[in-house]
Amino acid sequence: MSTRRSVAFIGSECYPFVKTGGLGDVMYALPRALTKQNCDVKVILPRYKSIPWKWQEKMVYRGEFRMDLCADGRTFYVGIMEYVCDGVVYDFIDNEDFFGYGNPYTNLVDDIPRFCFFAKAALAALNYLDWIPDIIHCHDWQTALVPVYLRTLFAHTPVGNAKTMLTIHNLRFQGIYNIPTIKYWTNLPDYVFNKDALTQDWVNANLLKGGLYYCDMITTVSHTYAGEIQTPFFGEGLDAHLRYHSGKLRGIVNGIDCDLWNSATDNKLAAPYDIGNVLTEKKENKRALQEQLGLVQDDHMFVIGLISRLTDQKGLDLVNAIMPSIIDGNTQFVVLGTGDERYEGAFRYYEDTNKGIVCSNIMYDEGRAHRIYAGADALLVPSLFEPCGLTQLIAMRYGTIPIVRETGGLKDTVVPYNQYTNWGYGFTFDRYDSGLLLDAVNRAKTLYFTNRWRWDEMVQRDMDVDVSWENSAEQYRGLYMELKP
Numbered sequence: 001m002s003t004r005r006s007v008a009f010i011g012s013e014c015y016p017f018v019k020t021g022g023l024g025d026v027m028y029a030l031p032r033a034l035t036k037q038n039c040d041v042k043v044i045l046p047r048y049k050s051i052p053w054k055w056q057e058k059m060v061y062r063g064e065f066r067m068d069l070c071a072d073g074r075t076f077y078v079g080i081m082e083y084v085c086d087g088v089v090y091d092f093i094d095n096e097d098f099f100g101y102g103n104p105y106t107n108l109v110d111d112i113p114r115f116c117f118f119a120k121a122a123l124a125a126l127n128y129l130d131w132i133p134d135i136i137h138c139h140d141w142q143t144a145l146v147p148v149y150l151r152t153l154f155a156h157t158p159v160g161n162a163k164t165m166l167t168i169h170n171l172r173f174q175g176i177y178n179i180p181t182i183k184y185w186t187n188l189p190d191y192v193f194n195k196d197a198l199t200q201d202w203v204n205a206n207l208l209k210g211g212l213y214y215c216d217m218i219t220t221v222s223h224t225y226a227g228e229i230q231t232p233f234f235g236e237g238l239d240a241h242l243r244y245h246s247g248k249l250r251g252i253v254n255g256i257d258c259d260l261w262n263s264a265t266d267n268k269l270a271a272p273y274d275i276g277n278v279l280t281e282k283k284e285n286k287r288a289l290q291e292q293l294g295l296v297q298d299d300h301m302f303v304i305g306l307i308s309r310l311t312d313q314k315g316l317d318l319v320n321a322i323m324p325s326i327i328d329g330n331t332q333f334v335v336l337g338t339g340d341e342r343y344e345g346a347f348r349y350y351e352d353t354n355k356g357i358v359c360s361n362i363m364y365d366e367g368r369a370h371r372i373y374a375g376a377d378a379l380l381v382p383s384l385f386e387p388c389g390l391t392q393l394i395a396m397r398y399g400t401i402p403i404v405r406e407t408g409g410l411k412d413t414v415v416p417y418n419q420y421t422n423w424g425y426g427f428t429f430d431r432y433d434s435g436l437l438l439d440a441v442n443r444a445k446t447l448y449f450t451n452r453w454r455w456d457e458m459v460q461r462d463m464d465v466d467v468s469w470e471n472s473a474e475q476y477r478g479l480y481m482e483l484k485p
Contacts, residue, residue, distance in 0.1 A: 005480045006040040007031075008133040008162070010122045012115065012142035013104050014043060014090070017051045020104060022254070022390065023139060023169045026221075029257055033473035035087040039480070042131060044122045046099045046114075047081055047092035059083045059092060067124050069117055071187045078121045080129065091129070093121045111142075112177045115207075116185040119145035126159045133159075134484045137476075138166045141175035144211025145186065148198070151214045152189055163483040166215040168208075170387065171229055171236045175207035176200060182207070200237075209241055216483055218242075218249045219476075221388035222409035226251030234385055252476060253409050254388045255469035256397065261373075263398050263463075268370040275463045278399045279456055282374065289375030293359040295332050302331045302445055305376030305400065307369050307391055310339025310347070310362075315382030315405060320346050321434035326441060327354055330449070334372055336361040373398040378444050382429075382437050386410050392426070396462035401455070402426035403440050413467075417447070422454055425462050 013019055014027035031041040047059075059081035066075045079094030093099075098114040105111055123146060126132065136159075138146045147164040154160050179193055182205040193199050198210035212218055220226050228234040230243045242249060259265075264274040270288030273281030283299055290297050304326070308314045320343070326333060327350075335347045335358075347360035361368060373379070379395035381404040388409035392402040396413075404410040406428050417424030427444045429436035448455050 003481070004038050004040060005135065005477065005484070006131075006133040007034065007042075007135045007137055007480060008122075008126060008131075009041065009043045009137050009139070010119070010143045010146055011043070011139040012046065012118070014045050017045065017055050017090075018048055018104055021170075022388070025257070025390075026167075026169065026254060027139065029255065029469045030473060030476065031088045032086055033255070033469035034477065036470070037473055037477050039477060040133075041087075042089045042091060042133065044091050044093065044125065046104070046118050047079075047094040048099045048104055049101060050103060051092075055083065062091070063128060064094075065124070065128055067121060069120060069185065069187065071184045076117060076121075078124060078128075080125050091125060093118060093125060095121070108175075108177060112175065112181060112207075113185045115142045115175070116145060116182070119143055120149050120153075120186070122146060123149055123154050123159050126162075127154075127157050130158070133162050135480045136162045136164045138164060138211065138215070140167070140169050141173055141208040141211070144175060144207045144209075146211070147214035147216075148188065148192060148210045149186075152192060153187075163217075164215040165217045165219060165479065165483065166211045168218065168220040168229070168387075171208075171220075171234070171238065174209065174236070174238070176204050177207075178203060179205045206238075209238060212238070212241060212245055216248065217479060218245060219479065220249070220251050222253045222412045223251035224411045225385075225387045225408040228385070228408060250479060251412075252472055252479075253412050254390065254393075255472045256390055256393045256467050258397070258468045261394050261397050263374060266370055266374070268367045269374045270371070273374075273399075275399075275460050278459060278463060282399060282459070285371065285374040286377070287375075289334070289371050290332070292371065293334060293361075294356065295334075295359055296356040300330065302378070302448055303334065303376045304331060304378050304380055304403075304441070305334050305336075305372040305395075306380045307336045307372055308339075308381070310335075310337050310343035312340070313384050313386075314339075315384055315432070315437070316340075316343045318382050318432070318434040318437045319380065322438040322441070323350050323358075325438055327357055331357075331445065333358045334361070334376060335359070336363070336365065336368055336372055338362055338364060373400055376400050377448060378403050378427075378441075380441075381405070381410055383407060383410065384432055389413070393467040396425060396465050397467055399459040399463045401444060401458060401462065403437075403444055404428055405432065405437070406430045417443075417458065419447075422457070423461075424458065425465065426458075 271284035
């Protein structure tokens with residue numbers, strides 16, 4: 001077997017202990033996939049009060065120490081609690097002052113001190129446990145101070161030999177706060193507060209920006225998004241900084257949990273199916289979906305699904321603009337999600353005026369999501385921007401054809417259908433324009449109604465695509481080797 005690599009993952013959330021979004025899934029799935037590829041993985045997390053007791057009671061005490069943190073010499077207790085599962089070691093940083101209240105993210109006033117403490121405590125804990133990794137893999141702004149601490153206050157300690165990687169899951173959140181407060185809570189040397197590293201707009205410190213400056217490699221969750229964030233439109237104010245550091249920027253698409261999302265073993269479905277019997281069993285799932293949601297029972301309807309947060313980012317203004325054109329007598333539309341009031345209201349209105357044709361589920365229901373993935377013919381993902389996107393990967397695994405905008409991870413994962421070569425995984429459009437979205441929907445319908453065997457081939461082709469974490473883990477492992485040969 002090739003060289004073993006030791007990796008410490010440091011992040012602010014991880015399923016099943018605490019999860020608010022996609023980051024929690026990555027922190028769970030990627031370490032597990034890496035252990036199968038000859039990596040030694042430790043995940044370091046805050047021990048939030050909100051972690052359910054069934055996990056808390058399994059944690060084993062590994063030690064404690066005092067750590068200096070603030071500019072005035074204030075010190076804090078750091079406890080280490082450990083839990084081991086599936087070959088991954090989870091170390092929880094314990095401190096009542098910082099993690100003994102509320103949810104993982106409350107507001108910046110509380111979150112800034114809490115994550116200044118967490119970043120430093122994670123490094124101090126690695127030294128204390130005498131577990132020095134080859135790579136420290138940090139995630140989003142909450143851990144962006146780790147590379148900064150490592151190259152300054154920890155440079156001459158054992159952990160200072162590690163290389164750092166920082167992954168951007170969502171560039172919108174950067175951890176920006178006034179410089180005096182950050183100076184107080186970190187006691188970092190003055191020289192890191194310069195325009196190239198931590199300082200932004202003279203008066204503020206930007207934690208993510210500092211991490212990007214000091215880390216050895218930056219990754220984000222798709223190849224296309226890595227390019228997009230170097231432009232003003234997607235760059236959230238950091239595009240110039242990212243262009244400057246583009247030499248160490250890479251993109252790797254996330255995977256999905258193929259045990260959780262497996263149409264053959266999914267007990268939430270009316271009729272589980274695999275690539276061999278999808279063409280007959282998908283009809284059963286469509287019928288069951290129509291029945292459950294009160295839609296007209298008709299095998300010949302083209303059913304479009306939309307599973308999403310109902311926000312501008314997800315391209316719902318485009319959907320809103322073309323809804324009247326989508327409803328043409330041979331199409332049904334199913335929405336699942338919650339979000340902005342105006343979109344919730346719009347979709348409720350479309351259901352009220354098109355009973356039996358449109359069903360708007362303004363909620364989040366895990367079982368229903370599974371049944372829509374299985375029962376719909378196509379899934380709509382017309383996002384304005386989408387760093388990676390998981391719904392299109394789940395749809396493909398369930399033999400549901402994605403209709404997506406060519407942005408971020410959507411562009412990297414959905415090969416557009418080409419009628420001349422009869423190849424592709426879905427239907428795409430490029431500019432953010434409702435007419436182009438409608439055109440993509442109509443191309444999908446045309447193939448479905450006039451060339452069903454070609455459509456069916458695409459269904460089976462999509463189910464055959466490898467969307468697992470193994471693929472992504474292999475690429476991450478390659479980057480770890482590049483950082484530390």
